[in-house]
Amino acid sequence: MTSTLRKLPRLNTPTLHQLPNGLTIIAEQMPVEAVNLNLWIKVGSAVESDAINGMAHFLEHMIFKGTERLASGEFERRIEERGAVTNAATSQDYTHYYITTAPKDFAELAPLQIDVVSNASIPDDAFERERLVVLEEIRRSEDNPQRRTFRRAMETAFDELPYRRAVLGPESVIAELKPQQMRDFHTSWYQPQSITAVAVGNLPVEELIATVAEGFTKVSTDAINRVSAHSPVQTRLIASLPTEPPFTEIVRREFVDESLQQARLVMVWRVPGMVQLDRTYGLDVLAGILGHGRTSRLVRDLREERGLVSSISVSNMSNQLQGTFYISAKCAVENLAEVEDAIAQHIRTVQTELVTESEIARVRRRVANKFIFSNETPSDRTGLYGYYHSLVGDLEPAFNYPDHIQSQNASDLMQAAKEFLSPDAYGVVVVKP
Numbered sequence: 308m309t310s311t312l313r314k315l316p317r318l319n320t321p322t323l324h325q326l327p328n329g330l331t332i333i334a335e336q337m338p339v340e341a342v343n344l345n346l347w348i349k350v351g352s353a354v355e356s357d358a359i360n361g362m363a364h365f366l367e368h369m370i371f372k373g374t375e376r377l378a379s380g381e382f383e384r385r386i387e388e389r390g391a392v393t394n395a396a397t398s399q400d401y402t403h404y405y406i407t408t409a410p411k412d413f414a415e416l417a418p419l420q421i422d423v424v425s426n427a428s429i430p431d432d433a434f435e436r437e438r439l440v441v442l443e444e445i446r447r448s449e450d451n452p453q454r455r456t457f458r459r460a461m462e463t464a465f466d467e468l469p470y471r472r473a474v475l476g477p478e479s480v481i482a483e484l485k486p487q488q489m490r491d492f493h494t495s496w497y498q499p500q501s502i503t504a505v506a507v508g509n510l511p512v513e514e515l516i517a518t519v520a521e522g523f524t525k526v527s528t529d530a531i532n533r534v535s536a537h538s539p540v541q542t543r544l545i546a547s548l549p550t551e552p553p554f555t556e557i558v559r560r561e562f563v564d565e566s567l568q569q570a571r572l573v574m575v576w577r578v579p580g581m582v583q584l585d586r587t588y589g590l591d592v593l594a595g596i597l598g599h600g601r602t603s604r605l606v607r608d609l610r611e612e613r614g615l616v617s618s619i620s621v622s623n624m625s626n627q628l629q630g631t632f633y634i635s636a637k638c639a640v641e642n643l644a645e646v647e648d649a650i651a652q653h654i655r656t657v658q659t660e661l662v663t664e665s666e667i668a669r670v671r672r673r674v675a676n677k678f679i680f681s682n683e684t685p686s687d688r689t690g691l692y693g694y695y696h697s698l699v700g701d702l703e704p705a706f707n708y709p710d711h712i713q714s715q716n717a718s719d720l721m722q723a724a725k726e727f728l729s730p731d732a733y734g735v736v737v738v739k740p
Contacts, residue, residue, distance in 0.1 A: 318682055319706050321507075321692055324516045329500035330523055333692045333702070334515035335507045337685055342413040342508025344519065345405040345689035346424050347697045349503075350496040352476070353399045353469040353627070361476015362484065362492050364397040365441050369489060370404065371395075372433040374426040379433055382423050391416055399470055400581075400627040401697050407686060410509045414518050417506070421522035427493055434486040442482065445475045452564060456571045456635075456738050463560050463734040464575040464631045468551055499523070503696045505689040550629045553577055554732040567740035569617060570640045574650060575734040576632040578727045581625050581698045588711045589723030590623040590632055595670035596662055596720070597621045597653060598634065602669065604653055605634070615642045615649065627698050632728060640739050651730040658724045661717035674712045 321335040352363050373379035386393050391408040404424050408416045448454045458473055465471035475481075504523070506515040554577065564571075579586040598605050598621025609616045619636040638646050681687050695705040704711075 331503045333505045334512045343407045343685035343689045345505045347403045347503040347693035349501045349697045351398045351400045352474045367397045418522040425526040460573040460736045505693045507685040507688045558734045561737045569637045571738040572636045573736040574634045578630045580629040581627045592715045594621045594623040654730040
C-alpha cells in the first residue's frame with residue numbers, strides 16, 4: 308500500500324508504503340548527492356521494567372556486533388570502505404539507526420544496515436565486552452554535572468512514570484543483565500509493526516522503496532514469526548500507564564555538588580506529551596517567549612539587566628505520554644531565592660497579562676526559519692519523518708508544525724499558562740557547590 312501525502316508545503320512530499328508485515332517505509336527523492344536510511348524502532352527505555360532499565364541502550368550497542376551473515380565489525384568496515392557513515396541513538400520513547408551513503412552505494416549498503424538491526428546475533432563474548440563499555444559510559448555520565456542535575460530534575464518531575472529513570476540505566480542493573488534477556492528483548496520489540504524505515508536522497512522513490520522492502524523481506528521468516536507473538540502484550544505496557552497529575556505544591560529537593568562553580572536551579576511542571584499534541588503548541592511558544600534568545604523575558608531580565616544569572620534556558624520537553632516544562636538557570640548561591648521568585652513572577656505575568664504581538668511574531672519567525680533550516684539535508688528529513696511517524700503515527704503534524712505555532716494567539720498562551728504552569732506548584736531542584 309503506497310500513498311503520497313497531499314496538501315503539504317512543496318518542501319516535503321514523502322511517499323508512504325506499508326509492507327504486508329506491518330513495516331512502514333517512507334521515501335522521498337531529494338536533489339542532494341547522498342541518501343540517508345534511518346530505521347526508527349518504537350522502543351526506548353520507557354518500556355523497560357526497573358529490573359532491565361538500560362536494556363534498550365545496551366542493545367543499541369550490541370546491534371553492531373554482527374549477524375549470521377555479518378561477522379562483528381564487518382558492517383562498519385564495509386560502510387567505512389565506501390566513505391559512508393553510520394550511527395545510532397536511544398531515547399525514552401524510541402531507538403534509531405542510520406546510514407548516509409552515496410546514491411550509487413545505497414543498494415549495496417542499505418541491506419547490511421537492515422540485517423544488523425533485524426538479525427542481531429548478540430553473542431555472549433561480545434555482550435560481556437560491550438557491558439564494560441556501557442558501564443564506562445554510565446560512569447562518565449555520572450561525572451557530568453549537567454547530566455546529574457537533569458537526572459535529579461526528572462526524578463523530581465515524575466513519581467511513577469519511567470521518564471524519571473536514566474536511559475542508560477544504573478550500573479547495578481547493567482552489571483546483572485544476561486545475553487538471553489537481551490535476545491528476548493530484541494525478539495519482542497524489533498518487529499516490523501514497530502519499525503519505520505525512512506529513506507531520503509537522490510534516487511527515485513520507487514528505487515528507495517524497493518531496496519528497503521527487499522532488505523526486509525530477506526529478514527528470516529523465523530525472526531518475523533518470533534517477534535509477532537510478543538507484540539500485543541508488550542505494546543500495552545507503555546500505552547496503559549496513567550499520566551501524573553499536576554503538582555499541588557512546591558516540591559523542593561536540594562543537593563550539594565562540590566564539583567560546581569555556580570549553583571544550579573531547575574523548575575519543572577508536568578505538561579501534556581505527544582499523545583496530546585494539540586495541547587503542546589502553546590507551551591512551545593511560551594518557552595520561546597520566556598527563554599529563547601537574548602530578547603526573551605527571562606534572559607533579558609535575569610541575565611542582561613539584573614545580572615542575577617550567568618545563563619537561563621526554557622524548554623517544553625514532549626515525551627510521548629507526558630512532558631515537562633523545564634526552566635534551568637546557573638547563578639551564585641546567594642541569588643537562588645531571588646531567581647526562583649523572579650521566575651515565578653514571570654509565570655504569574657503570562658497568566659494575567661496578554662503577551663505582545665511582537666513577542667509572538669519573534670517566536671513564529673524563529674520556528675518558521677528553523678523548520679526550513681532543519682529540512683535541508685536527507686538526514687534532517689529522515690529524522691523529522693521517523694520521529695513523527697514513530698511517536699504520533701502521522702506525518703501531517705511534522706509539516707503543519709509552523710502553522711500550529713502561527714495560529715497561537717495571546718489569549719491561547721494565557722490559557723496554556725493558567726492551565727499548566729502554576730507559580731505556586733512545581734518541582735524545583737537546587738544544586739549548590
